[in-house]
Amino acid sequence: MKEGIKSAICVLLLAGCVASGVFADNVKLSYMYWGSPAEDEATKQALKDFEAANPGITVNPLFAPGTKAEFDAKLKAMSESDTLPDVGYFRPESVHEYGSNGFFLDLTTYIAKDNLKKDYLAQTWITQNGKIIGAYTAAEAQVMYYNKKLLQAAGVPLPPTDYTKAWTWDQAVKYWTMLTVDKNGKHPGDSGFDPKKITQFGVNHEVWSGMLYPAIWSNGGEVFSVDGKQILVDSPATVQAIQRLADLRLKNKVMSAPGSTEYQSAGSTDPKVLMQNGQLAFYISGAWEMLDFAKMSFPLGVGALPIQKKPAQLYISGVNVVYKTSKHPEEAWKLQKWMMTPEKTLNLYAGGLWMPTKASWYSNKDDLNKWLSNPAHPDGFKAAVVDSMTVARAEPIGIKNYDQLWAEYINPELDKVWIGKASAETALKTAADKIRKSGLLQGTW
């Protein structure tokens, strides 16, 4: 009996050792992200693939959809209760503020060890005081979409796809005018044209902060100085670009009511749906719209953005970070690397949601085919968008108080411009003067 008990205890102890040994190797990470239901599905798949390729690591997906304010509130709650995730998305406008409070792991040594810098686009890395605190999740850009059927019906030539040979602004307005039709078949400028009875609009241009940059930059204007110490939104070139955008609706009558300056509000009709219904010909928004367009059944085309003085493009994206509080920084870095590797998370790129940050995926023919040769990406996409990334400039999120300057000073004035209550000149001058007095221009992080 005694022998039996002794051996039983030995077996149990051994089992215990083995079991705890196995559990000790099992690292648990959590990954926080947001997005549409389609993005949720795609992300979960990418995380599962990571687990399969890295036995011993499990990832807990934390899906956090909602507005920026909700994300911020959730993050603060997690930080107060010491339950921050290991890796995840972060809002680009707040990444520097949190970074300055030591929230994120300094990735410089990890990147150097894996010699990653040369593989990725230069704009990918978010730096602060010489440290790399994160990487852009993707490389999104502004895209001009159109409904081929509507153009063919109106006899409008398809826009050029070479981003250096795009339509001029006047040409674009001319074609948008041909594509704007009222109930009686009249176009803007025809006698008897009724702007209140338009059944088909020529264009809809998103007007939230990020979406204004390409038009402003294309006209040679600026919003902030590069060092973040000056506000330049009232410079003549910027004013002209903004007024041109407002005139699309006010003077040219080719644009449907713009979305809010802050977000796509419920109750305003989704331009993508309008395009599918044949009520909108052109839509200028971000590259991420392709994921939803891919589910629609009309012939989608992509053209190069109209050029005012020179070609311009925007680099905009959410940010991926590794949190400093992570208990497993090595494994967290592995996960971060995985999510940055297009080969491993192909569905997110081929589906039209993301554009890659890996440099070779813009130049290497095979890599390009991997994410572009599918129905989600129309033919003109490479020449109009992918190639234009060579002139892309990043949204200047490194400027201190960036979010507040847009939300509290610039956007409220722009609200008046879009409905014609103020000219771009007076509105932007008011905004710029208020900003200069506010003391919020404090340079960059």
Add this chain to the structure above:
Amino acid sequence: MKLKKETLWGWILILPLTLGLTLWVAFPVGVSVFMSLFKWNMISPAQFIGLENFRFMFFQDHLFWQSVSVMFLYTLTSVPLQLALAFSMALLLNTKVKGMGIFRTIYYLPSLIPVMVSTALWMFLYNPQFGLFNLMLDGLGLPTQEWLRNPDLVIPSLVLMSLWSVGNIVIIFLAGLQNIPKELMEACTIDGGNAWHRMRNIVLPFMSPILFYNLVMGIVGGMQTFTQPYVMTNGGPSNASLTYVLHLYKQAFQFSKMGYANALALVLLIVTVLISLIVFQSSKSWVYYSGDKK
């Protein structure tokens, strides 16, 4: 002094309420008042800055006075209109018409719809391109409006929306109307009084406590309006619908200025208490409680 058993039971039975009030009302309010003296962005330690938040609020925050004026404009238009409309509806719903039950249900239903749902619904109605209101205006040959995109129209739009859900106030008024002694109404009629006399001398005095209650609740609620502007316009256009609480929320969660937000909350608390006190004081002259010595 020995605690009598009754007294002890008394204390035990009110314990849940007092605990709740202390933990979930008094304590957070106290912390909030305390934090209003700090600068705190929730991710780094709080810094004591004394009355700096208040100085900034009154002298430098260009949106503080804007949000105060929006709050007062909204409250001073929506509350009287809501009370007048609810009272009129209650009077109509108190008549002896066939199928009154159906009418009462119909007019009460909108107040049951969750705020988010009705907000989304009204946003569609107000859509400048495809919304029902502009369609109707156009049909009548009147100029269409920008509604929520026009800074001059956005508060009237919100007020109009608030009038749609007066159902619960109507029910309270209705209950009050049905408590008016019929003999008094008949006595007035016999004495030669018409509807106006009945209204002025009987109905209104009897309804005054309920009017008073709804007035105070309406003012306090109006001053705290947040959901509708947050969802519909996010304070726009041009901050024309930036109510006080929305401004507070943005300062706290969008710009991470928790200390300043607490200061804003304290000011709102003081103003609300002051206004309520004024209304309570005035009530002595116009509110009639049957059972009081007159």
